[in-house]
Amino acid sequence: MAFNSHRDFFEVLEKEGELARVKKEVDWDGEAGAIGRKTYENQGPAILFEKIKDYPEGYRISNGTTGTWSRVALSMEMAKKASVREIYQEYEKRVDIKIPPKILKKSDAPCKENIMLGDEVDLHQFPMPLIHEGDGGRYVGTWDVVINKDPETNWQNWGMYRFMAHTKNWLTGWPQTTSQFAFIMNKSYLPYNKPMPVAIVLGADPLSHIIATAGIKPYENEAENVGGLRGQAVELVQCETSDLMVPAHAEIVIEGEVMPDQIAPDGPFGEYPGYRSGTMCAGVAVKVTAVTYRSKPIVTMIALGTPPDDSSIAASLTAAVAMKKGLMRHGVPVTDVYVPPEGVTHLIVIGVTKGGTETTRKVLDYFTLRRIMTNKHIVVDADVDVFNMAEVLHCFATRCHPGRGILYEWYEGRSNSLTPFYNPEERKKLKGCSVAFDSTWPPEWEKEIVPIKSSFKTIFGKEIIDKVNNNWDTYGIKL
Known part of the structure; x- marks a missing residue:
């Protein structure tokens, strides 16, 4: 049975020993974020802060709902101990299944239990955390x-972007210029000086949040992908002040309009690459028109920083599967693609059946032809397990020729401005550089001169491998 809500998932997390309920009063100003960050860095459980300073009993903050592979597995109703490879395979199998959403009446939607409209709106009634010291403000998103929605096609796009409370009824956000959110805004609203309706949803079911991080193709309805991933339709309900459809079991839904003629300061913020994102900058200004919420609401927080955390884990899964399909369409003979969470989508490992400069050039071309969130790509042979970073590092160190095996390309207008090593001018122009490391044996080499890897799987013959595997339990060695 798929999880309909954030709260449903907590029951399973608690049963599996993956949830800590913090009953001691915790300050929203820095303390909750610091606890969340320390917990991530020690691979600890998801957290539900049950008593927040300055807020009534029942107003809560959660952190780390899917911040480990075990919790991602549980969100997909897989075994807690499923391997990363198994999770990737299951996600790849399900994500292209489309199950249309089920539309609920407003009276049946839990997210409509409480409604603020117009002048009643006060974002400060919710325990929005100041997550990191040095953040520009309290981030609710x-x-x-x-x-948001493309008015010409009725395509409703789901994404994940940061939003900071500016006043009690204004938000400021920073969706990257290469995002689908910005694409719709710049195509259909700003040129006509029209406000753009937006809904910021907190505390939906876990797979809705994971899909929000995914690179689903433009004009595809992510709500249908969520249905396929869950194995049943996600339940949606219409907003109060727009025709946007939102997850009906969400904890909090903030409705608003991105104003075409106003900006507001946003940031800095401790962003997903693991660094504070520079200085305060001009963000989009959102006038909040309504807030609907469940009784005893939960503000969903992610104390972003050095990986792993929910962001790097989710991006590892969703980006890798999308990249694998794209590379195959581009003619790359892919076996697997792995996005190590520690690389925060800046490092990609691509396994191929046939390597060499030509294949590596195709890999680099694929990534540089698109909006670029990545910049380092390691191409390895099929005998290397892309999910085993020890094998990948050994392969990179011993097969990548420093004179012939490194290909790179510059581009402008498409790079990821949150990449820490770009200088201010490069970030302003979205100028970037991507590199591909050919860590494969040259295909023109005769088989006899390709070095044999000295590992259990490769340097011993089948007879002795089978003998050792079959007799392993008798040796008394526990692995």
């Missing part, structure tokens, strides 16, 4: 689902 970190682990969210942000929904």
Whole structure:
């Protein structure tokens, strides 16, 4: 049975020993974020802060709902101990299944239990955390689902973007210029000086949040992908002040309009690459028109920083599967693609059946032809397990020729401005550089001169491998 809500998933997390309920009063100003960050860095459980300073009993903050592979597995109703490879394979199998959403009446939607409209709106009634010291303000949108719509096609796009409380009824956000959110805004609203309706959803079911991080193709309805991933339709309901459709079981839904003629300061913020994102900058200004929420609401927080955390884990899964399909369409003979969470989508490992400069050039071309969130790509032979970073590092160190095996390309207008090593001018122009490391044996080499890897799987014959595997339990060695 798929999880309909954030709260449903907590029951399973608690049963599996993956949830800590913090009953001691915790300050929203820095303390909750610091606890969340320390917990991530020690691979600890998801957290539900049950008593927040300055807020009534029942107003809560959660952190780390899917911040480990075990919790991602549980969100997909897989075994807690499923391997990363198994999770990737299951996600790849399900994500292209389309199950249309089920539309609920407003009276049946839990997210409509309480409604603020117009002048009643006060974002400060919710325990929005100041997550990191040095953040520009209190961020209500970190682990969210942000929904906007293309008016010409009725395509409703789901994404994940940061939003900071500016006043009690204004938000400021920073969706990257290469995002689908910005694509719709710049195509259909700003040129006509029209406000753009937006909904910022907190505390939906876990798979809705994961899909919000995914690179689903433009004009595809992510709500249908969520249905396929869950194995049943996600339940949606219409907003109060727009025709946007939002997850009906969400904890909090903030409705608003991105104003075409106004900006507001946003940031800095401790962003997903693991660094504070520079200085305060001009963000989009959102006038909040309504807030609907469940009784005893939960603000979903992600104390972003050095990986792993929810962001790097989710991006590892969703980006890798999309990249694998794209590379195959581009003619690359892919076996597997792995996005190590520690590389925060800046490092990609691509396994291929046939390597060499030509294949590596195709890999680099694929990534540089698109909006670029990645910049380092390691191409390895099929005998290397892309999910085993020890094998990948050994392969990179011993097969990548420093004179012939490194290909790179510059581009402008498409790079990821949150990449820490770009200088201010490069970030302003979205100028970037991508590199591919050919860590494969040259295909023109005769088989006899290709070095034999000295590992259990490769340097011994089948007879002795089978003998050792069959007799392993008798040796008394526990692995």
